[in-house]
Amino acid sequence: MWRPHKGAQEAFHKASAFEIGYGGAAGGGKTESLLRELLRQVHKPGYKAVFFRRTYPELENSAIDRAFQIYPQHGGEPKDKGRKWQFKTKGTYSQIIFSHLEHDSDVHKYQSTQFDVIALDEATSFTEYQYTYMRSRIRGTDPDIQRYYLLATNPGNIGHTWFKSRFIDGKEPFKKYGFKIQGEEEIQGDVNEKDILTRVFIPAKVWDNPTLVQNDPQYISRLKSLDSVTRRMLLDGDWDVFAGQYFSDFRRNVHIIEPFAIPEGWKRFVGIDYGSSAAYAAVFVAFDYDGNCYVYNEYYQKGKTAYQNAKGVQDLYWDKERDIPKDKISAFFMDPSVFGGVRTENGETIADITKNARPVDGFHGLPIRPAANRRVDGWNTVKEFLNEVNGRPKLRIFRNCTNLIQYFPQMIFDKYNPEDLDTTMEDHILDALRYVLQTLRDKKSHPILSSIEEKIMKRFRPKQDFNPNSQYAPR
Numbered sequence: 001m002w003r004p005h006k007g008a009q010e011a012f013h014k015a016s017a018f019e020i021g022y023g024g025a026a027g028g029g030k031t032e033s034l035l036r037e038l039l040r041q042v043h044k045p046g047y048k049a050v051f052f053r054r055t056y057p058e059l060e061n062s063a064i065d066r067a068f069q070i071y072p073q074h075g076g077e078p079k080d081k082g083r084k085w086q087f088k089t090k091g092t093y094s095q096i097i098f099s100h101l102e103h104d105s106d107v108h109k110y111q112s113t114q115f116d117v118i119a120l121d122e123a124t125s126f127t128e129y130q131y132t133y134m135r136s137r138i139r140g141t142d143p144d145i146q147r148y149y150l151l152a153t154n155p156g157n158i159g160h161t162w163f164k165s166r167f168i169d170g171k172e173p174f175k176k177y178g179f180k181i182q183g184e185e186e187i188q189g190d191v192n193e194k195d196i197l198t199r200v201f202i203p204a205k206v207w208d209n210p211t212l213v214q215n216d217p218q219y220i221s222r223l224k225s226l227d228s229v230t231r232r233m234l235l236d237g238d239w240d241v242f243a244g245q246y247f248s249d250f251r252r253n254v255h256i257i258e259p260f261a262i263p264e265g266w267k268r269f270v271g272i273d274y275g276s277s278a279a280y281a282a283v284f285v286a287f288d289y290d291g292n293c294y295v296y297n298e299y300y301q302k303g304k305t306a307y308q309n310a311k312g313v314q315d316l317y318w319d320k321e322r323d324i325p326k327d328k329i330s331a332f333f334m335d336p337s338v339f340g341g342v343r344t345e346n347g348e349t350i351a352d353i354t355k356n357a358r359p360v361d362g363f364h365g366l367p368i369r370p371a372a373n374r375r376v377d378g379w380n381t382v383k384e385f386l387n388e389v390n391g392r393p394k395l396r397i398f399r400n401c402t403n404l405i406q407y408f409p410q411m412i413f414d415k416y417n418p419e420d421l422d423t424t425m426e427d428h429i430l431d432a433l434r435y436v437l438q439t440l441r442d443k444k445s446h447p448i449l450s451s452i453e454e455k456i457m458k459r460f461r462p463k464q465d466f467n468p469n470s471q472y473a474p475r
Helices: 008-014 030-037 056-074 104-110 128-135 160-167 210-215 219-224 228-234 306-315 350-355 375-386 402-410 428-442 451-460
Strands: 019-024 048-053 076-079 084-089 092-100 117-121 148-153 177-182 185-189 197-204 267-273 280-287 293-301 329-334 368-370 395-398
Touching: 008 019, 008 030, 008 197, 019 030, 019 160, 030 056, 030 117, 030 148, 048 056, 056 076, 056 084, 056 092, 104 128, 117 128, 128 160, 148 160, 160 197, 160 402, 210 219, 219 228, 267 428, 280 428, 293 306, 293 402, 293 428, 306 350, 329 428, 350 368, 375 395, 375 428, 395 402, 402 428
Parallel strands: 019 148, 019 197, 048 092, 048 117, 117 148, 267 329, 293 395, 329 368
Antiparallel strands: 076 084, 084 092, 177 185, 177 197, 267 280, 280 293
């Protein structure tokens, strides 16, 4: 007889979603739980499950060895050195198979195969393609057999982002969420809706596995001896940190706060990064009297025109009934590239469209000015605000700013310029924040500089502290 530990492990085995994510920290009993969960339906004739690891040595050294200790007690007969286990029931067999998916192309070996339950151990070691393709192999005709997808893992590795976006970002642990597939994308749906798929994440840490803690009391000490990034992943189960992460100081429990009413005397600014097919992003930022920064609102849209976006930003701070601003914005800083370059048929730049009022639509224009746009200096300024001084960071983000919170921890280093972040990432809303912080750091907005002028300015520009409440008069 085996019983799961109270808490996370028990919640995992009681979960009823189609996709069940489990884990976070190391030592939470993930592999054991997968092996046990696959046994749930071996008494049903024709039941077929598969347990995957990325490579065969990983499979052999952990799961298969443990299966030899567990499965014979449940009537399991090993075949092919433990790669397959058969359980005789009602004159036929059910099966649990152990296999690996080292390459993306390996999934096509299962093109005509169907499984009732699939388990991915160390799920973030698999690519998004492997994860989504194998989901399509969960199918069957026996209505008495339940079909679901098990994914156990720690933070990090190549699949960190896809797992985090599906199970962690914007979701509460232990809560079931609905989704369905439309084309190449997932969209949210009601869990009670017909034909909806569901998923849930069960977080687990080493303390949820008292067997390990009791039998190896020094294990936690060994986890604590790891470097800070790895320790946060494996001991704390922190999904907002991973190797290669650009903003490794970002922490939800430190930088995310509940919204509150911004005091009237605090200076407020808006940073805007232009995009049409790419994201158009804006952040609303306030500074207290000590120069601490609070991001209290955001705008994030794709596929809209420059005018629609500008009006959308205005709608966030304008009182339409009284036709006056609700917030006294001291300055709007925008990507300097919009002040030249591409023009419309009327000869207008993006800046012209953004600044020019259209009274007939109730649009008053945004009085934008070009932002400082030195990427590395700007990112270093953002990092300064993330850093904790006397246990408190200079940057706090309201919980309602979901896009900024989502993309902040996803940024990675540029492999060609280790001082910069990877420009292929979805960094638009981070750019908007950078425009505010760096322009205020410079104490003025700058014209666009040539590459030579930029090098000279970077060499001789002094680094200064600043308090934004001493600069820029409100509109």
